[in-house]
Amino acid sequence: METVLVTGAGGYIGTVLVPKLLEKGYKVKAVDRYFFGKEKLPYHENLEIIQEDTRKLSENLFENVDYVIDLVAISNDPSGELFNEATWQINYESRVRTANIAKRNGVKRYILPSSCSIYGFQEAIVDETSPTNPLTTYAKANEKAEQEVLPLADKDFVVTVIRQSTVFGYSPRMRFDLAINGMTYGAWKTGKLPLMRDGTQYRPMVHVQDTTDVMILLLNDEEEKINGEIFNVGADHLNYQICNLGKIVAETIEKETGKEIEIEWYGDPDHRSYRVSFKKIREILGWEPKWDAKAGVKEIVNKLEGGEIDKTTETITLNWYKELEKWFNIIEELKMYGGILNIDINKEEIKTFDKKI
Ligand SMILES: NC(=O)c1ccc[n+]([C@@H]2O[C@H](COP(=O)([O-])OP(=O)(O)OC[C@H]3O[C@@H](n4cnc5c(N)ncnc54)[C@H](O)[C@@H]3O)[C@@H](O)[C@H]2O)c1
Numbered sequence: 001m002e003t004v005l006v007t008g009a010g011g012y013i014g015t016v017l018v019p020k021l022l023e024k025g026y027k028v029k030a031v032d033r034y035f036f037g038k039e040k041l042p043y044h045e046n047l048e049i050i051q052e053d054t055r056k057l058s059e060n061l062f063e064n065v066d067y068v069i070d071l072v073a074i075s076n077d078p079s080g081e082l083f084n085e086a087t088w089q090i091n092y093e094s095r096v097r098t099a100n101i102a103k104r105n106g107v108k109r110y111i112l113p114s115s116c117s118i119y120g121f122q123e124a125i126v127d128e129t130s131p132t133n134p135l136t137t138y139a140k141a142n143e144k145a146e147q148e149v150l151p152l153a154d155k156d157f158v159v160t161v162i163r164q165s166t167v168f169g170y171s172p173r174m175r176f177d178l179a180i181n182g183m184t185y186g187a188w189k190t191g192k193l194p195l196m197r198d199g200t201q202y203r204p205m206v207h208v209q210d211t212t213d214v215m216i217l218l219l220n221d222e223e224e225k226i227n228g229e230i231f232n233v234g235a236d237h238l239n240y241q242i243c244n245l246g247k248i249v250a251e252t253i254e255k256e257t258g259k260e261i262e263i264e265w266y267g268d269p270d271h272r273s274y275r276v277s278f279k280k281i282r283e284i285l286g287w288e289p290k291w292d293a294k295a296g297v298k299e300i301v302n303k304l305e306g307g308e309i310d311k312t313t314e315t316i317t318l319n320w321y322k323e324l325e326k327w328f329n330i331i332e333e334l335k336m337y338g339g340i341l342n343i344d345i346n347k348e349e350i351k352t353f354d355k356k357i
Pocket of ligand 1: 007008009010011012013014031032033034035036052053054055070071072073074075090113114115116163164165166167168173175178317
């Protein structure tokens with residue numbers, strides 16, 4: 001039985017990927033701080049939950065590991081700007097360190113899930129050979145990680161980078177801060193669909209089931225096709241212009257629920273616009289996604305209608321990290337004798353005190 005070590009395993013993509021790996025017969029070492037909870041991964045005899053910070057991974061964790069899928073990240077632009085230093089350490093430094101430890105310990109393949117956001121603003125349609133234009137800390141950290149893990153590729157250590165489109169769809173660690181998921185929630189809940197100005201920007205999208213399928217494909221595909229390579233993950237027809245995407249989301253919800261949906265503009269014009277070519281993954285790996293935006297919106301609406309998911313602070317990554325930091329500071333300030341109201345009481349001391357009274 002082969003073993004896959006997945007970092008960021010408790011996240012949006014990780015909690016979809018890990019059950020698939022288990023189902024395919026892999027053993028999984030699921031490494032995460034579990035900022036979003038451990039209960040989102042299923043119990044399974046071949047699953048080992050490892051609560052650890054990826055900045056501190058030790059060599060022995062990689063013993064008998066065949067593959068590493070390094071999902072860990074502070075996973076969006078606003079969180080990356082607010083927690084700048086941590087984002088740099090986690091998304092770039094820890095992943096380069098993990099790739100090096102993996103190589104030293106005989107791991108066969110290493111996959112870096114990066115992001116199409118490293119293309120930033122682009123006029124033309126970009127492919128894997130185009131110059132990048134990372135505009136944020138998040139995108140810059142991904143690019144640096146790519147640049148330092150790819151040269152580690154050799155005949156014994158297969159390294160592949162995937163640049164994922166913006167992901168959508170249901171996951172046990174639900175995120176409503178992703179474009180399609182957020183629009184769907186807003187429109188379903190209030191009848192108003194939030195659209196980021198001015199709607200002319202292009203963005204490629206991919207469903208979470210599809211991008212995790214690619215990760216699994218890369219564990220098995222022929223080494224010559226994938227070693228030292230970068231693949232954009234998505235499809236040409238899933239390059240959506242945001243205003244058209246808004247219309248698709250609105251129409252799908254209207255059809256599913258009978259509610260009328262109105263478009264509501266918000267924010268300053270978004271300068272991140274890019275159209276991406278997915279020719280390489282289609283032609284070299286013979287892979288195309290099964291999902292499109294319409295199917296993803298239907299899936300989310302059904303889960304919302306069924307009460308299986310809802311928008312909470314935890315589903316907005318930035319807000320959840322801010323909340324955790326806020327409560328960490330409050331608790332540090334208030335805790336005494338190992339607790340707040342429940343504290344460690346030395347029973348002997350109390351007995352002596354009672355006698356004195
Ligand atoms: N979701 C998308 O649209 C998208 C698009 C392109 C690329 N990606 C990339 O895919 C990867 C996964 O994204 P996601 O959407 O699942 O994000 P996520 O925020 O849901 O998951 C990240 C996980 O990493 C964990 N984590 C954070 N810091 C850690 C640390 N120091 N040590 C251990 N664990 C830590 C968190 O607890 C969380 O479970 C990221 O690298 C992200 O950049 C995501």
